[in-house]
Amino acid sequence: MEEVEVAAKKRDEERVASAHAYFDNIHTKRKLLSLVNFILLAAGSLLILSPIWWMISTSLKSMAEVMTYPPTFYPREWNWDNYIKTWKAAPFDTYAINTITITMLVVIGSVLVNSFIAYGFAKVPFKGRGILFAIVLSTMMIPGFVTLIPQYVLFSKLQWINTYFPLVVPAFFGSAFFIFLLRQFYMTIPNELIEAAKIEGASHFRIWWTIGLPLTKPALATVAIFSFNGAWNDFLGPLLYLNDESLYTLQLGLQVFKGEMNTQWNYLMAGSLLVLLPVIILFFFFQKYFIQGINLQSGGK
Amino acid sequence: MSKIVLKNVYKHFDKKVTAVSDFNLSVEDGEFIVLVGPSGCGKSTVLRMIAGLEEISSGEFYIDGKLMNDIPPKNRDIAMVFQNYALYPHMTVFDNMAFGLKIRKFKKDEIKKRVEEAAELLGLEELLHRKPKALSGGQRQRVALGRSIVRDAKLFLMDEPLSNLDAKLRFQMRAEIAKLHQRLKTTSIYVTHDQTEAMTMASRIIIMKDGVIQQIGAPKDVYDNPENTFVGGFIGSPSMNFFDGRIVDGQFVVEDVRINVPEEKMEYLREQGFVGKELTMGIRPEHIHLLRGGEEAGQTNSILSKIIVSELTGAHTLLYSMLGTQEMIAEVESRTNVSPGEDVYLTFDMNCVHFFDKEAGIRIRPEKSEVLVG
Numbered sequence: 001m002e003e004v005e006v007a008a009k010k011r012d013e014e015r016v017a018s019a020h021a022y023f024d025n026i027h028t029k030r031k032l033l034s035l036v037n038f039i040l041l042a043a044g045s046l047l048i049l050s051p052i053w054w055m056i057s058t059s060l061k062s063m064a065e066v067m068t069y070p071p072t073f074y075p076r077e078w079n080w081d082n083y084i085k086t087w088k089a090a091p092f093d094t095y096a097i098n099t100i101t102i103t104m105l106v107v108i109g110s111v112l113v114n115s116f117i118a119y120g121f122a123k124v125p126f127k128g129r130g131i132l133f134a135i136v137l138s139t140m141m142i143p144g145f146v147t148l149i150p151q152y153v154l155f156s157k158l159q160w161i162n163t164y165f166p167l168v169v170p171a172f173f174g175s176a177f178f179i180f181l182l183r184q185f186y187m188t189i190p191n192e193l194i195e196a197a198k199i200e201g202a203s204h205f206r207i208w209w210t211i212g213l214p215l216t217k218p219a220l221a222t223v224a225i226f227s228f229n230g231a232w233n234d235f236l237g238p239l240l241y242l243n244d245e246s247l248y249t250l251q252l253g254l255q256v257f258k259g260e261m262n263t264q265w266n267y268l269m270a271g272s273l274l275v276l277l278p279v280i281i282l283f284f285f286f287q288k289y290f291i292q293g294i295n296l297q298s299g300g301k
Numbered sequence: 302m303s304k305i306v307l308k309n310v311y312k313h314f315d316k317k318v319t320a321v322s323d324f325n326l327s328v329e330d331g332e333f334i335v336l337v338g339p340s341g342c343g344k345s346t347v348l349r350m351i352a353g354l355e356e357i358s359s360g361e362f363y364i365d366g367k368l369m370n371d372i373p374p375k376n377r378d379i380a381m382v383f384q385n386y387a388l389y390p391h392m393t394v395f396d397n398m399a400f401g402l403k404i405r406k407f408k409k410d411e412i413k414k415r416v417e418e419a420a421e422l423l424g425l426e427e428l429l430h431r432k433p434k435a436l437s438g439g440q441r442q443r444v445a446l447g448r449s450i451v452r453d454a455k456l457f458l459m460d461e462p463l464s465n466l467d468a469k470l471r472f473q474m475r476a477e478i479a480k481l482h483q484r485l486k487t488t489s490i491y492v493t494h495d496q497t498e499a500m501t502m503a504s505r506i507i508i509m510k511d512g513v514i515q516q517i518g519a520p521k522d523v524y525d526n527p528e529n530t531f532v533g534g535f536i537g538s539p540s541m542n543f544f545d546g547r548i549v550d551g552q553f554v555v556e557d558v559r560i561n562v563p564e565e566k567m568e569y570l571r572e573q574g575f576v577g578k579e580l581t582m583g584i585r586p587e588h589i590h591l592l593r594g595g596e597e598a599g600q601t602n603s604i605l606s607k608i609i610v611s612e613l614t615g616a617h618t619l620l621y622s623m624l625g626t627q628e629m630i631a632e633v634e635s636r637t638n639v640s641p642g643e644d645v646y647l648t649f650d651m652n653c654v655h656f657f658d659k660e661a662g663i664r665i666r667p668e669k670s671e672v673l674v675g
Contacts, residue, residue, distance in 0.1 A: 190385060190387065192383040192384075192385055192387035193387050193389060195352075195354050195374075195381075195383070195387070196381065196383060196387040196448075197389075197400070198353075198354070198373075198374050198375060199352060199353075199354075199374045199375065199379060199380065199381045200375070200400055200401035200404055200448075200452070201375035201401055201404045201405055202375070202400075202404050203375075206404065210400075211389055211391075214391040215389075215390065215391060
């Protein structure tokens with residue numbers, strides 16, 4: 001009887017021991033796996049960050065050092081005053097104010113107008129809604145360059161050349177991608193919310209303003225970021241429509257460093273970095289919304 | 302404080318599906334009407350047409366004598382509670398309740414006063430600054446109710462307001478809504494698929510099936526005198542038992558079982574020529590009694606049956622057995638100790654049975670004492 005008990009106890013102990021070994025093994029496996037992951041991700045980030053490092057290092061070099069061969073990985077002399085010289089090389093203060101004005105107007109327009117249109121497509125039933133939405137979406141398939149010349153002709157006939165209208169007004173007419181993005185978001189809001197508000201006495205405009213806008217904030221943030229990016233980095237638009245130097249934007253301003261014969265790479269890089277800075281800061285703060293908004297496209301939430 | 306009339310109201314979807322047909326109803330001021338029926342019977346559609354969320358395909362709808370067909374919801378002066386509460390997630394409880402008042406441009410003090418009154422009535426005082434996310438299901442339901450009572454609307458609509466709650470809470474809220482109605486006396490229309498809710502809350506029940514009204518009446522009338530087999534089967538839990546058979550020699554014959562029919566019932570069955578025809582007999586489970594011991598066994602109308610399942614529900618026991626090949630449920634007192642497989646004698650209280658025309662499913666009524674309900 002005792003022998004049997006001892007044997008049973010021993011068997012139990014063995015089982016426990018083998019279980020421990022098993023779990024230890026899994027732990028080590030996990031650790032190894034995460035190390036491999038870390039190395040791969042680190043290598044990837046280095047690869048992606050290298051051009052940015054190249055920009056930074058070039059922006060701090062003297063022109064002579066930029067041209068040396070073989071190129072230096074980091075500047076021998078750190079010319080921080082490159083940045084001041086860059087900013088003073090052209091009326092960048094004015095360019096910055098101009099760019100901020102245009103960008104703000106475009107962002108406000110995109111956020112409000114696209115949201116309003118998307119609300120209509122998602123929550124207001126009307127005849128031909130499906131077809132109309134399909135037509136709106138189909139405009140995404142037209143490459144921008146196809147409409148470039150007709151658009152220029154249109155704006156010139158409106159006497160809008162050399163004004164900000166061609167850069168700002170289109171943002172107040174909605175864009176297919178943003179409308180689609182926001183409509184998908186609106187679809188996740190239960191119809192009962194809209195109906196309840198209707199019964200309470202709210203008009204569609206009121207419902208959109210007091211319920212639609214606050215509930216779609218994440219998607220609106222995405223739209224704001226995308227449209228900010230677009231307007232801030234737009235080069236072709238200002239190049240086409242703006243003639244007076246006093247109306248120039250930052251992206252146009254950067255062109256002063258690109259001569260016909262030679263380009264002042266160090267100043268160009270310094271200028272580009274300065275112009276890029278707001279976008280990078282914005283990205284850091286709104287990263288969450290960026291990713292959320294893009295995820296929404298694939299239908300998830 | 303209002304009177305509502307619906308006249309020959311129809312609802313078609315896409316010209317093919319008829320969700321509601323020939324709906325006629327007149328609601329007096331202060332009534333609590335419950336629309337009940339299985340899912341897809343058109344009860345919610347009726348409510349949504351009254352709310353103005355759904356267009357009326359044809360027919361007329363009046364509130365206080367005014368035609369409402371083309372009046373938008375906001376001008377109908379109605380309040381509605383939705384099944385999923387439809388609270389605005391980004392607003393506090395206070396703002397949720399104040400929303401309609403703000404839109405109607407009430408003064409700030411008036412809004413505050415009304416919201417606080419409603420909050421007190423519903424026990425929400427402590428929660429006014431919370432967001433809906435931080436509330437339990439029952440609390441959310443209360444906020445939804447509060448939102449609709451602050452406006453003091455003419456008409457109160459409720460679309461399955463309790464079906465998202467657990468059983469105990471549902472029971473509690475049911476009583477609370479009934480209490481609220483007794484206090485406010487607002488004309489109310491309440492939609493549910495739960496016949497218990499209908500029975501307990503309604504001043505009048507409307508039973509619907511496939512978009513057609515089956516019966517309108519006070520809960521007691523509907524329960525005691527179902528117009529057809531559908532109403533009989535739908536109202537009451539467990540359902541009414543139905544047995545197909547025919548009248549032969551003053552007896553109802555179900556397969557090989559013969560049951561004596563009281564003379565007064567025989568009289569009108571005979572008069573209307575139903576003797577020998579295919580009939581359905583309906584009897585509620587509580588009208589089937591268990592005969593004790595052997596001494597009563599073998600007397601007239603006793604039926605020997607083998608119990609298949611015996612369910613103790615607390616106050617009662619449900620006995621499942623077969624009458625011929627047709628299922629039968631009896632509700633007897635709880636401490637009977639009948640075990641499955643046992644043979645017992647059951648007897649029908651034949652004064653409480655109903656006879657239905659088998660084909661049409663319509664109840665056969667004594668012609669003279671005709672009382673039309675509804």
